[in-house]
Amino acid sequence: MSNMSYCMFENTSLDMNQLLNAMKEVDCLRQLDLSKTEKQSFESLKNQCYDFIRMAEDLEAANSEIDEEFDDLECEEDLED
Numbered sequence: 001m002s003n004m005s006y007c008m009f010e011n012t013s014l015d016m017n018q019l020l021n022a023m024k025e026v027d028c029l030r031q032l033d034l035s036k037t038e039k040q041s042f043e044s045l046k047n048q049c050y051d052f053i054r055m056a057e058d059l060e061a062a063n064s065e066i067d068e069e070f071d072d073l074e075c076e077e078d079l080e081d
Contacts, residue, residue: 019045 003011026032034042 022032029042032038
């Protein structure tokens with residue numbers, strides 16, 4: 001099921017917590033007793049998590065650069081006053 005854009009991070013975070021809690025309860029992957037398709041989805045999700053972290057860091061860095069540029073503009077405007 002897809003998420004609405006206004007709550008996709010919230011809903012996905014709740015789902016991820018459910019997965020993490022299940023993983024905390026076992027000592028090895030085999031104890032999760034995953035079907036073939038669930039194992040494939042496990043690997044896919046793991047790769048998506050790596051991608052998410054990389055993209056999140058890129059977005060945060062870009063946002064940081066924009067914030068710094070905005071802060072610089074504010075300082076220049078303050079000097080003009």
